[in-house]
Amino acid sequence: MVETQDVQNLRQREKELKKKKIYNNVKLFFSNKRAVFGVLLLGLFIAMSALGPIFYEYDHFKYFLGPRIGMPTEEFKLGFDEMGRDVFGAVIYGTRASLAIGLSVTLIVVLIGSTLGIVSGYFGGITDIIIMRITEVVSIIPTIPLILTLSVIIGQSFSNIIIILGVTSWTGTCKLVRSQTLSIKQRNYVERAKSIGASDAYIMVKHILPNVFPLIFSNIILTVQGAIMSESTLAFLGVGDPNIPTWGQLLRSAREQGAITTGSWWLFIPAGICLVGLASSFVFIGYGFDEINNPKLRRR
């Protein structure tokens, strides 16, 4: 089929508009100081998790590298824990654990949440009712008791913690995706695709998903933060994999060692600062995207 000049022009114009929109959104995002700060902060942590272990010359699992709960020294800037392990190394490696947890949980959340949300919103009717009732039930059950119960059943290994956090935190994303799907399926291009015989699956994957995605982006970013925070709380409560130390576990053992009363600040201040830093970077970025999608939030 030969496209007429008009069609080609239209396509060209469409491409330009798209480019311009992306450019505008990027400009908008970077005009938000908090968002820029969040990106820089996140970059710092990514660098720390990627490069830290390369430059780190000790074994952070090695016992009695120094004295028990030893003060920081010239060489070991963050001192030692109750087993004489280097705290600095544990903090560096904790970045990897936290990022891994945040991203994998979010992946599960996005998979479950967007699949159920799109199916629910697109088909409507009884499918919608059933999916939304299930979502409602899961969303009102308080997470921590549910997670505690599940952790006893399936165990507390690193991957199990990720799975548990994933299957308990998808409801918000699902509701959001559903509501966006409801509005997108009314649009002309969906009607057009239907009229030329596109299948439901094709429309959901090719038309709805790509258009829903930008709208839930800030929710996705905040899910990463939520997962990192939930994991640290769980670790503090004693649910976690001892083989992969996270910042939350460092805080827990600091508390168990009575670091607060003895004033051994190196056991809990650095890990806590890292946790707040990483979590707030996602909050800043997430709310930055929120302002792009929701023009009302921008400064008047």
Add this chain to the structure above:
Amino acid sequence: MSIRFILNRLFYTFIMFIFVVTLNFALFRLMPGDPLTMVSKEVASSPEGRATLEHLYGLDKPMFQQYIDYLKSMTTFDFGISFHYKQPVINILGDKIKNSLILGIAAVPLGIAIGIIGGIIASSRHGKKTDVIITTSSMIIYAIPTFWFAMILLMIFGVKLGWVPINSMVTPGANFLNNMEYIKDLLHHLIVPVISYSVAIFGSYLLIMRGAMIDVFTEDYVLTARAKGLKEKQVIMRHVVPNALLPISTTVIYSLAIIFTGAFSIEVLFSWPGMGKLMVESVNRRDYPIMQASNYLIAVAVILANFIMDVVYGYLDPRIRIG
């Protein structure tokens, strides 16, 4: 409010209740380990002893009968005997719920109020310096783990300055001459947990309230109110705040409904003898009767709260019950 709307919600509430309660039954059949050895190792080691225990806990009956018995015992609050305490679960829960309520009632409404007021202030100065300061700081607070914040407070005010006790609810082993002394001691122990708990809550409320307010500010009726010549303060208090409170009201009801479940990390950190700490300990001790009973109580509370939320929302916002 139509009866039909309420009946409809009641029906869904009932379905939800059955679903959650059944889940609670099923989950505890999937628990690893032999529960009988947790009751008593000696008795469970002999075959006769096992049979007696199985009979006592009704485990010799068919699964369906067990389910019916479970439903019966849950609805009559007969939760059985704790593996760890060797006492009826209901006796243990009562005290713990009371302790969690003391902490929660002092902290949760405070946190919600600060969050809502902060959200109103920030949104009414949208984009100005006050807003930037309030919003940025609550975003950071939102990203601070509650227990870590509490640890810092403890280190400063409990250890360095010695102003507040560092754990438990009342001074251990203290003899109180009268109730006033007891309350004074309790309040002294409450200060830091309440501050950290309410700080943990207010960040998210502030951000939600601010977003809701900003949303309402762009509505036409706000423009009308301004055009009528109302003062900005009147516009905010009469027109914007009530409408912004609407979406947040359900979250408030929900937070209040789960006050009794306690603040997990705070209770553990301060050795506060409440529900949160009990549930964490029961998980570590594999004390299934306590876990199951707490899960049940929480489920009942949130499902009831959900029903109330629906009805209140339908009452406040007619679009819901008609549409």
